[in-house]
Amino acid sequence: MNFVAALNDVAAKNLHVLEEQIKLSIADDPFIYEACAPLIKGGKRLRPMLFLLCANAKSPCPPEKTMPLATALELIHTASLVHDDIIDTSKKRRGVETANAKYGAQIAVLVGDYLFAKAFQLVADNNYGAQVQLILSKLVKNLCVGEIMQDRSLFEVPTLAEYYTRINLKTAVFLSSCCRLGAIVAELDTREVENLTAYGSGLGLAFQIIDDLLDFFGDEKITGKPHGGDLKSGVITLPVIRALDVSDEADTLRELVTRGEVTRADIDAAIKIIQAADAVDYCRTRAEAHIESARVNLPLTLTTSVSLALEQIADFVVDRTR
């Protein structure tokens, strides 16, 4: 399932407008444009599209009411990636050289800050009100706390509860906030707002679990990243947590992932142990359960077209290859 194919007509049409708006949003300053233009290319736009679908869930919402916030959501996501790349000292993101690699950490930090500020400016400029501002600022705070949690426990095995807290803060809160914001902008009723938020939350948990699985087992040609990047940087995720719980070779795996230095051979060995255990199935089953919970929460009051698109996005999240 291709992500764009999952969108309904309204969303697909919005996607073109969104791309223009994103480009426009960074055009205030020539250097910012030069630095950011490559960074904003090629994303799936999952976050703004979730927002746009929910904003149009019962009746069409005028673009002037949705586009600035949709753009702000993608800018926040991009800012967090730019700051992540400093952290990961990654050289490439979405197939292009990172701001960090191109301009150095100094400027990458500032470009990320600029994008955060621009997102909040877009929201203030378009009078979304305090409730929207609050959701956005909390989302960014949670994102930071989730990332800090991760960075402070590198090469340590988290409990299942710690893993869930982390992926909730890092990913699920963001996706559920996008849905919630859409529902709020569309002025849906409280129950619909809560249900769409729960949809986004299930989607987000599944999204991150699949992401963590793809890091080990994705097609490197499609993901563009060598296997085991998380392990190499010390981030221990669900496939490892599960294998440690059930594998006969748990001791070997534990030594390997907590040693603090991970070689190519270590990653290959870890992948073998994970595969020999039921970890892949276990992760898929968990992700599918979250997707099922997302699906169950979809309000019955949405238009068929949006409902179908949100269901297809749910399918996309578990079936995706990158």
Place this chain on the structure above:
Amino acid sequence: MNFVAALNDVAAKNLHVLEEQIKLSIADDPFIYEACAPLIKGGKRLRPMLFLLCANAKSPCPPEKTMPLATALELIHTASLVHDDIIDTSKKRRGVETANAKYGAQIAVLVGDYLFAKAFQLVADNNYGAQVQLILSKLVKNLCVGEIMQDRSLFEVPTLAEYYTRINLKTAVFLSSCCRLGAIVAELDTREVENLTAYGSGLGLAFQIIDDLLDFFGDEKITGKPHGGDLKSGVITLPVIRALDVSDEADTLRELVTRGEVTRADIDAAIKIIQAADAVDYCRTRAEAHIESARVNLPLTLTTSVSLALEQIADFVVDRTR
């Protein structure tokens, strides 16, 4: 002139409440508190105090209307210092180990992001409205653009106009926004808002020029930093720009500051050339002219006590030793 001595009674009383509020604002998460508590200690609180003075300029403004925004302004300032320290790879700030030195760049980036987000949350949570959000987000944007401008032209001699653009974006917009926000929260009339904004702008330009002078000639025991830090990191400021313009030894100085590597001996040589030229006097004269323009812009309608405090802050800015 001591900064606190410059404050009027209302502001001095507010300062204690502010310190508590700042501490409280980072208490949501235990690690954030642990990481940020040392960072928020020991600042002059110039920005929130300017805001508080302007908010109380004609009649007392209730703390619940001022404290969240005052706190947000100091958090934004602190966030920018945390991100600056990543950039400067500084080891100490305000006498304590930087977040960067203590936790590494990864976490320092995220702690700064968290503080920015928390600032916007405080403002959204307290219903300051879109105008305030807009001023805040633009202030952060300008700060970033000013810093980026600086980082992209290290070891290059800026024109006087480029220098002014940079210090305006980096410092003057911030201080003038603090005054403007105070005037807006106090619901002063348009003319008073503009005049207090102009006061803050003059103050900010003078503040940065004096800062740039102190970097060469400050008492190292008081500033806590060795002379010539700017030069060492490639930031060329007004004392050098002026000396390059008038000194007989301009060629030597130019070679020295643009070479890309600056030794202790180079800094001593540069200081000698700057001193032999009229650069110190020139910078002081410029700073005093901006302070004079700040002073002239002070509305006559303010209470005597606030007016006096703002005048004394102006004195403090040119007379300060750190």
